[in-house]
Amino acid sequence: MAVSATAARRKRLWPRTIGSATPPVDSCQNWNALLNSRFRQSVARDAPLGSQSASRPPTAATTQGAKARMKNVIRCGAAALATVVAITAATVPTSQASPPTQPTVVMVHGAWADTSSWDGELDALQAKGYTARAIANPLRDLTTDARSVASFLETINGPVVLVGHSYGGAVISEAAASSPNVKALVYVDAYIPEVGEAVSTLNGDGSVIYSLTEQQLFDTFPDRDSPAGAMELLLKKDVFQQHFANDLPAEQSTRLWAGERVTSTAALNTPNTATAWKTVPSWAFVSTGDQIITAASKQSMAQRAGAHITTFEGGSHLTLISHPDAVTAVIESAAAGVV
Structure with a gap:
């Protein structure tokens, strides 16, 4: 007991x-x-x-x-x-902010594309501890597209590496001019316009954009929200696969073509009013297999901007999708140059 x-x-x-x-x-x-x-x-x-x-x-x-x-x-x-x-x-959640010594990477896609263009770079950068963002480019008009990007940049504390692909290069040149937190510019198979230049004039001799007619290149319909006379453009399937995404497997290029975004002629024909590359250090990634913007044209624009140039043998206008590691390496070089 x-x-x-x-x-x-x-x-x-x-x-x-x-x-x-x-x-x-x-x-x-x-x-x-x-x-x-x-x-x-x-x-x-x-x-x-x-x-x-x-x-x-x-x-x-x-x-x-x-x-x-x-x-x-x-x-x-x-x-x-x-x-x-x-x-x-x-x-307790961990912070997703970049370490104090790392800038935030912001990536802007080009015409007939969307933010998924940067999926490979986003994965690689985030795996290495960067805060990386891919933001939507409206593709309506250079002035308003750049204003949209600049507004987003205002929400970021600390330095920014701003990256643009194709038409996105013109957009980041314009947007960064009013964004003092942008400390580096990266042009990935992109236009690097001077003030007064529109991207439609910068594709280079031998570009498929100049060798084919508008009817062969595009499906078109009126752009009712842009200035009078502006048209909406979609690349035709054969042009997209054979000249735009020519180094991607057919199945992948077909899927990308099916989801391409319309681009207004107002975006491609509006000249730049600012060029941030005159005061902000720049890097350029140049694919020799690009049939939209020729390698010679991209080299010339990059040299004019005083950019650090990386030449990639082969590829296409969509090398950022087919070889994201090569593009990521250039972005990291730019980030390392930000102090």
Whole structure:
């Protein structure tokens, strides 16, 4: 009988220390006082049944038993505390911001494309700890497209590496001129216009844009939201596959063609009014297999801008999709140059 009563008391000891009757423990002093109180209660309960133990000092045996139980309480308490700490660490979200020494990378796609053009670069950059964003380019009009990008850049704290592909190169040149947090420009198979130049004039001799007629190149329909006379353009399927995405597998290029975004002639024919590359360091990635903007034209524009030039042998106008690692390496070089 005495053994079973002691076992029952031991079973109740830990729950009593965490029940609603337990006073708040907000310091080591309160915790120690609570343990001492439990120790004295345990010693008193261990006295032989029917005795007047409350008026007599505890025996060595009862003291030793109570100490053992207190040690068990402490061990359980430590284990519970460790569990709480582990759960807290696992559930508190980590910051997605770039380390203080790293700029944010913002990427702007070109005509007949969307943000998915940058999927490979986003994966690579984020895996290396960068905060990287691919933002939508409206493809409506150079002036308003650049204003949209500039508005987004205002939301970013710290330095920015601004990257543009194709028509996106004209957009970042215009947008960065009013965005002082842009510390580097990267042109990926992109136009790098001077003030007064429109991208439609910069494709270079031998470009398929000049060698085929408008009817052979595009499906067209009126652009009702742009200036009078502007048209919406979609690349025809054969042009998209054979000249725009010519280094991609047929299945992939077909899927990209099916999802291409319309581009207004107002975007391609509006000249730049600003050129940030005159004051912001720039990098240029030039694919020799590009049939939309010739390698010679891209080299000439990059040299005029004083850009750090990387020449990629082969590829297409969509080398950013077929070889994202090569493009990412240039973006990282630009990021390393930001101090």
